[in-house]
Each structure stands twice: as C-alpha cells, then as structure tokens.
Amino acid sequence: MQAYQSIGQINSVPTLLAFSRGEAQIDTKVTKLEQLKNRQFLVQWLKTEAARRGQGGAGGGGLGGIVSSLFR
Numbered sequence: 001m002q003a004y005q006s007i008g009q010i011n012s013v014p015t016l017l018a019f020s021r022g023e024a025q026i027d028t029k030v031t032k033l034e035q036l037k038n039r040q041f042l043v044q045w046l047k048t049e050a051a052r053r054g055q056g057g058a059g060g061g062g063l064g065g066i067v068s069s070l071f072r
Contacts, residue, residue, distance in 0.1 A: 015029060015030065015031050016031075016036060016045065018049040020049075020052050020055065025052075028045070028048070028049065030045065
C-alpha cells in the first residue's frame with residue numbers, strides 16, 4: 001500500500017447539514033467557513049431547520065424530489 005501524502009491538498013470541508021425524514025437537506029447545506037464561525041448565523045440556521053418539524057423541503061429537488069412529492 002502506497003503512503004498517502006496530503007500536503008497541499010484539501011481532504012475535507014467542514015459542512016453543516018440538516019436531515020429531515022431521513023433525507024439530507026442539500027439546499028440549506030453550509031460550507032462557508034465565515035458562516036460556520038458566525039454564532040448569529042448558526043442560531044438562525046438552527047431555528048430555520050427546527051421550524052421544518054420534519055416537513056423536508058430543502059432536499060435539493062431533482063427527479064427524486066418530484067417523485068417523492070407524489071407519494072406524500
């Protein structure tokens with residue numbers, strides 16, 4: 001097995017991601033470090049996500065979102 005050297009490469013990005021009904025809420029994903037450091041932003045983000053109360057709605061759309069909305 002070859003040794004992996006990570007100098008100068010990005011191996012991960014801090015991400016804040018909510019889940020609702022077992023689905024990742026992609027549209028409200030946060031990866032900007034400035035936002036992750038901002039307490040006021042985080043409090044508002046948490047309140048917004050908590051207000052969904054399991055209703056979903058930020059899953060990123062696409063065909064999966066259209067199909068799943070037919071069976072609600």
